[in-house]
Structure formats: structure tokens, C-alpha cells
Amino acid sequence: MTYRAPVSDIAFALKHAAGVDKAIAEGLYGDLDEATIDSVLEEAGKFASDVIAPLNRLGDTFGTPFKDGTVTTPPGWKEAYTSWAAAGWNGLASPADFGGQDLPHAVNAACIEMWNAASMAFGIGPVLTMAAIDALHAYGNDDLKDRYLGKLISGEWMGTMQLTEPQAGSDVGALRTKAERVGDGTYRLTGSKIFITYGEHDLTDNIIHFVLARLPDAPAGTKGISLFLVPKVMPDGTRNDVRAHSVEHKMGIHASPTCTMVYGDNGGAVGWLIGEENKGMLCMFTMMNRARLAVGLQGVAIAERALQQAFSYARERKQGAGGVIFNYPDVKRMLLTMRGLTGAARAICYATAVALDRSLRSKDDAARKAAHERASLLTPVAKAFATDIGIEVASLGVQVHGGMGFIEETGAAQHYRDARIAAIYEGTNGIQAIDLVTRKLPLEGGKTVALYLDELRATVNAVRESNSPALGETAARLGEAIDSLERATKWLLAQKSSASALAGATPYLRLFGNAAGGCLLAEQALAALRAGDGAGRTALARFFAENIAVQANGLERTVTEGADSVTNAEAALAD
Structure with missing residues (x-):
């Protein structure tokens, strides 16, 4: 099975989890409207599905032969890239002064997901070009901008x-x-x-x-x-x-x-x-922070690709008296876990992109500063949580396929192999967790994270006030997750020993991702209920809250009680 871009899910997450609808209403994006965004996403989905995705398997088997200092990309690769660049996709969010379209980073983020779901090996190249554009535009002199920026934006280089x-x-x-x-x-x-x-x-x-x-x-x-x-x-x-x-x-x-x-x-x-x-690190961090969000989107992308293939296989594979394996509760659990984690990670990444847009487009200094802090807080979560779940979802995809998942011909194994790098490059996920705990939680004396927790609680209250039976215990379970996240946050901010904080950094980031992702899925469920078509989204939000968010208490205890068992474990690590 090849990939079909889930354009409607992507658009819904952008509008109702990330807040693009509110940004449009506030005038943040000028005269851009939802219909234009939908049109852009639809065209991107077609290109990803019809042009890039069919090359993914060939790229995996052909590789990149190297001879006499030159690299040969797989057959069809250059033609696809040339068509992609000619369509203007490389400059979607780039400055109009140099040939870009100046569309929101949130819209570009959705497209980055689609390029990488179609082929992660294809999608990572443009990600780095876009990061280079950001650094050159922010720090390059006029001569360098005039000479190089236009051709980078067009994709010619x-x-x-x-x-x-x-x-x-x-x-x-x-x-x-x-x-x-x-x-x-x-x-x-x-x-x-x-x-x-x-x-x-x-x-x-x-x-x-x-x-x-x-x-x-x-x-x-x-x-x-x-x-x-x-x-x-x-x-x-x-x-x-x-x-x-x-x-x-x-x-x-x-x-x-x-x-x-x-x-x-x-x-x-x-x-x-x-x-x-x-001052090179200052310039490089402009590149790295944008690239880190893009790599988080790679995690979402590979999870979506693995999810689609697993769903298709489960609906076709017959096993025993139960008919197709899709009917078995354990397979349903795996598929729901895959879909829930993918949706949660997508929403976190898109919300990060909207915060980035606000940091650049808001009209007053205070709003830009607050948005910059929000984007800074969420970036390590977007990168690490999304790439971690990319690996987990791809692994579950192999499991759904059973023995056939271990066989290369189905493609499930490729998704698992491709996913593994995203947790490593652009700063390992351990580094992202350290960044979150040591640099981002203390922003504004802890006020940045406190304001975000308040927003998550507002979502829980909205779920509770909806009185929707379809949401089951969603409000209660998400509320407990946020309680755990708040206690863990306060504990980390109070630590005088960096070793104690660092020991709990990775489980804390997962706790943060689970709580935030669960609330963002709930936001989408509420929006769907208001539109009168909430069955699928409410069921997914409930599953996530009652099966994944409930891990929060254990993660909290790992953060607040487990440090000593990590820092004083020399005996267990002895040769």
C-alpha cells in the first residue's frame, strides 16, 4: 500500500488544535482564509501522494551510489524534486521579497508532514534548505542575500x-x-x-x-x-x-x-x-530550532505512513474464526494507540508552528515575546515526543503485520528503519529533554509553563462542561494527567541538584507530551461535537485519555522519586 495524504485530518488539526482558526479571526495572517489553506493542503496532498510516495520503495532499495565524488539519486528522484520546486513548495513560508509566498509556518508544517510521509528520505533535504533560508535571511548581509537567497527559496539550489x-x-x-x-x-x-x-x-x-x-x-x-x-x-x-x-x-x-x-x-x-x-551558534540555532520542529514532523509523518499501512493490512488479513484481524481487540488496541499517538504528536507540532507564527507576526512586542517563549517551550516537546512516537507507531505497524511485517516486501520494516534516525539527529531526544527541563521550564521564572498548564486545564474544564457521554472519563483522566504534570514541573523547578533534574528529564518530556497531546485531541473532539460530527474524534480522544494519559502518575513518580535510583546505580552498571 502507498500513502494517501490525510488532508482533512491535517486541516482539522491545524484549525481546531493548533489554533489557526483563531489566528485567522484575529487577522494574524492578513487576508488569508481557511478556503485558501484548504486549497494549498489539497494540492500538497496530491503531489505527496501521487508523485513522491510511489518513489519511496525504489529509493530505499536503490540508495545513493557514490563514485568519483558524485552521488546518483534514485531514478525519478531528480524529476520529482524539479517538479516540486517548480510548483513553489520550497518557498511556501519564505519571505516574499526574495520570491517566497510568505504563507504561515503552520501551513508549511502541514506540508512538511506530507512530503516526509510520502518519503522521509526525500523530505529531509528541503527541510535543511528551508533552515538555511531562515539563517541567511536573519543574519546574512545584503550581498549574500541578493546572491543566494532567491535561488535557495526557489529550490534551484x-x-x-x-x-x-x-x-x-x-x-x-x-x-x-x-x-x-x-x-x-x-x-x-x-x-x-x-x-x-x-x-x-x-x-x-x-x-x-x-x-x-x-x-x-x-x-x-x-x-x-x-x-x-x-x-x-x-x-x-x-x-x-x-x-x-x-x-x-x-x-x-x-x-x-x-x-x-x-x-x-x-x-x-x-x-x-x-x-x-x-557568534555562529546564535545563527545556527535559528536553523536548528526550525529543523527540530521539522524533524518532529518527520516523526508524525512516518507514524501516519505506518498507521495507514497497518489499517489496510488489518482489514484484509484473515486469521482464524474471527475473520479479518481488524476485529480482534488486541489489534484494535494497537491501531487505536497508533492513531492516538499520531494525532497527539501532529497537534503538538502544529501548535508549535502557530506559536512560531505568532512570534513573528503579532503586532505588539509583548505578544511576540510571549509567543516566542511558547514556541521555545514546545519545540523540544514537538521534536522528541513526535519522533519517539514515530518509532513506537512504526514498531506497532510491524506487529500488526505479524511475520509479514518482518519481511521487507511489505514495506512495514522500512518505516521502522526510517523512523529510527529522527530521535537522533538535530539534537538527540535526551538533549531535547535536558533543554526542556533546564532551559525552557525556567523561562520567565516558570510563568511560561504555568500559563500553558492553565490553558490545558481550560480544555479539561470545557470537556467536563460539554457533558458528552461519548467522552466518558476523558475530563477526569486528563485532569489527573495535568495534576501530575504540574507537580512534576514544580518539583523540577525546585531542584538544586542538576543530576536529579537530568535523571527525570526524559520521563518528564513524555509526561508533558501525553498531557498536552491528550488535551489537543480533546479540543478537536469538542470542535467536532459542535459541528455535529464528533463520533470518531470523541472516541479517539476518550481512548487516549483512558489508555495513554493514565500513564501520567507513573511518569510523575519516575521524575520525582526515581532520580536516586539512576544517579546512584553504579553497582548495577558495573562490568
């Missing part, structure tokens, strides 16, 4: 993000790539980078690399890192001193070339500074 080195993975401050001032406004870069997504390919004539490097007189650590724009092809048409040395053989996303890059075989690659010297 693609971009990369280059941080990682063999000795410097998550510890970016340990990088060794060097940059030397030339005196004419350019720099010469020497060194190497690993795990560079789409570092070399044949989709575009030029690739614009955004590379972190250290100047000779730079301070140690992350305070001494600068960001440089390094084109594969120079403005005069000559090749720059940068090349792909090899392509990795990976567990999944086989059609995405993951390269080792070498700079400076012949004196140094020419680069231009982005932003200020030694």
Missing part, C-alpha cells in the same frame, strides 16, 4: 547544515574545522564534517553549505564558533575547494545521501561569514 565532526557530535564546542581570514572579506575553511545530509547530490547544480568553523583567535568552546556560507560552485562558475569524501551506509532513509565532507584539499574552501565572528 539546495542548502546543508554542517556541525558534526568525528570528535564533536553533540559537543559542538569541540569542533576543529578552521577558518582563516583572507583580508578581502572572505575566509578559507579547512577540515572535515560527518553525517551531512544531502552534502552531495545531483538534484541541483549548486549546493550552499552552512558550515561551523573556528577562527585562529577564537575563544574556546561554543563561544568561539562562527558560521560560514560555503558554496559548492563559486559565483564565477568554478568549483570551490569542498568535496564529498564518502556516503554512509545506513539503517534507514537510504535515498538520503549522508556524506563525509572535506574542506581544503587545495588551500581552503572559500566562505563568507554569516552574522558576526564567534
Whole structure:
């Protein structure tokens, strides 16, 4: 089975969970209306379903052959990319001044989900180009913007993000790539980078690399890192001193070339500074935060793809006297879990995108600041929760298929293999949890998270006041989940030992995702009830509340009572 974009579910989540309907009513998006958004999503769904999705299996088996420094993408890949870029999808949320359409990031987020559900290996390339556009637009000088921004936005050229080195993975401050001032406004870069997504390919004539490097007189650590724009092809048409040395053989996303890059075989690659010297991490975080949301959307995407295939198989596979396996309660439980987790993660990611829109488009400083803090709070949750559930849902998809899920020909195994990387790149999920607990909970002295908890409680109250029998114990179970989340939040904010907080960071992020996701599903259920068509959404919200949100108390206790069993477990970890 191939993929069909769930456009109606996506549109409903955007409007009634993420709050696009309210944003439109407030005038945040100018004269943009729901009908236009629906039209954009419909066209994106067609392209994802009809053009990209059929290439997914071929991409997995063909891979990215590498010879004489060049990468060959799978058959049909270049044609699909060229058509995709020509349709304007790459510049959907990019600034209109340079050829973009300036549509909301929330709409682009929905499209990113569809591109990656159709083929995660295809979708990750444009994600990095979009992140490069954001960094160049925010920090590049006018000359660099004039030369490169339009072609990145149009998709004529693609971009990369280059941080990682063999000795410097998550510890970016340990990088060794060097940059030397030339005196004419350019720099010469020497060194190497690993795990560079789409570092070399044949989709575009030029690739614009955004590379972190250290100047000779730079301070140690992350305070001494600068960001440089390094084109594969120079403005005069000559090749720059940068090349792909090899392509990795990976567990999944086989059609995405993951390269080792070498700079400076012949004196140094020419680069231009982005932003200020030694302020590269500030620029890079602009790229990384947008990319982290996009990777969260990859988790949603692969979960949706696995969910669709599992539903189709369960309705066709006959087993014993019960008929098709779809009728068995345990299979129903797995399918409901898959659908509930996918919907919850989708809503969290879309809500993050709307917060991002508000941080950029709101008319007064206070509103922009509050929205920025909300987006900052939700980004690590969106990235980590959504990619964790992507793995879990893909694994359940294999389980629904039984033995056939373990066989490559069904495609269920590919979803599981592809999903696994998303919890690792753009900052591992452990790092996201640490970021949430140590940097995001203390925002505004804890007021940012407190305001969010108040909003979740308002949803619970609305569910309770609806008096809908179809929602069962949804209000009670979600209320208990938020109580657990609030207690765990206060406990973490009060910790004087960083070790205690770090030990509970990962279960806390899951607790946060479960509580927030359950409430966002409930918001959609309430909207559906008001529209007179709430059966499916109320049933899903109830299932999530009564079967997944109820894990909250155990997660809370893990956070608040389990730290000592982690930090003082040397005996259990001894060889």
C-alpha cells in the first residue's frame, strides 16, 4: 500500500488544535482564509501522494551510489524534486521579497508532514534548505542575500547544515574545522564534517553549505564558533575547494545521501561569514530550532505512513474464526494507540508552528515575546515526543503485520528503519529533554509553563462542561494527567541538584507530551461535537485519555522519586 495524504485530518488539526482558526479571526495572517489553506493542503496532498510516495520503495532499495565524488539519486528522484520546486513548495513560508509566498509556518508544517510521509528520505533535504533560508535571511548581509537567497527559496539550489565532526557530535564546542581570514572579506575553511545530509547530490547544480568553523583567535568552546556560507560552485562558475569524501551506509532513509565532507584539499574552501565572528551558534540555532520542529514532523509523518499501512493490512488479513484481524481487540488496541499517538504528536507540532507564527507576526512586542517563549517551550516537546512516537507507531505497524511485517516486501520494516534516525539527529531526544527541563521550564521564572498548564486545564474544564457521554472519563483522566504534570514541573523547578533534574528529564518530556497531546485531541473532539460530527474524534480522544494519559502518575513518580535510583546505580552498571 502507498500513502494517501490525510488532508482533512491535517486541516482539522491545524484549525481546531493548533489554533489557526483563531489566528485567522484575529487577522494574524492578513487576508488569508481557511478556503485558501484548504486549497494549498489539497494540492500538497496530491503531489505527496501521487508523485513522491510511489518513489519511496525504489529509493530505499536503490540508495545513493557514490563514485568519483558524485552521488546518483534514485531514478525519478531528480524529476520529482524539479517538479516540486517548480510548483513553489520550497518557498511556501519564505519571505516574499526574495520570491517566497510568505504563507504561515503552520501551513508549511502541514506540508512538511506530507512530503516526509510520502518519503522521509526525500523530505529531509528541503527541510535543511528551508533552515538555511531562515539563517541567511536573519543574519546574512545584503550581498549574500541578493546572491543566494532567491535561488535557495526557489529550490534551484539546495542548502546543508554542517556541525558534526568525528570528535564533536553533540559537543559542538569541540569542533576543529578552521577558518582563516583572507583580508578581502572572505575566509578559507579547512577540515572535515560527518553525517551531512544531502552534502552531495545531483538534484541541483549548486549546493550552499552552512558550515561551523573556528577562527585562529577564537575563544574556546561554543563561544568561539562562527558560521560560514560555503558554496559548492563559486559565483564565477568554478568549483570551490569542498568535496564529498564518502556516503554512509545506513539503517534507514537510504535515498538520503549522508556524506563525509572535506574542506581544503587545495588551500581552503572559500566562505563568507554569516552574522558576526564567534557568534555562529546564535545563527545556527535559528536553523536548528526550525529543523527540530521539522524533524518532529518527520516523526508524525512516518507514524501516519505506518498507521495507514497497518489499517489496510488489518482489514484484509484473515486469521482464524474471527475473520479479518481488524476485529480482534488486541489489534484494535494497537491501531487505536497508533492513531492516538499520531494525532497527539501532529497537534503538538502544529501548535508549535502557530506559536512560531505568532512570534513573528503579532503586532505588539509583548505578544511576540510571549509567543516566542511558547514556541521555545514546545519545540523540544514537538521534536522528541513526535519522533519517539514515530518509532513506537512504526514498531506497532510491524506487529500488526505479524511475520509479514518482518519481511521487507511489505514495506512495514522500512518505516521502522526510517523512523529510527529522527530521535537522533538535530539534537538527540535526551538533549531535547535536558533543554526542556533546564532551559525552557525556567523561562520567565516558570510563568511560561504555568500559563500553558492553565490553558490545558481550560480544555479539561470545557470537556467536563460539554457533558458528552461519548467522552466518558476523558475530563477526569486528563485532569489527573495535568495534576501530575504540574507537580512534576514544580518539583523540577525546585531542584538544586542538576543530576536529579537530568535523571527525570526524559520521563518528564513524555509526561508533558501525553498531557498536552491528550488535551489537543480533546479540543478537536469538542470542535467536532459542535459541528455535529464528533463520533470518531470523541472516541479517539476518550481512548487516549483512558489508555495513554493514565500513564501520567507513573511518569510523575519516575521524575520525582526515581532520580536516586539512576544517579546512584553504579553497582548495577558495573562490568
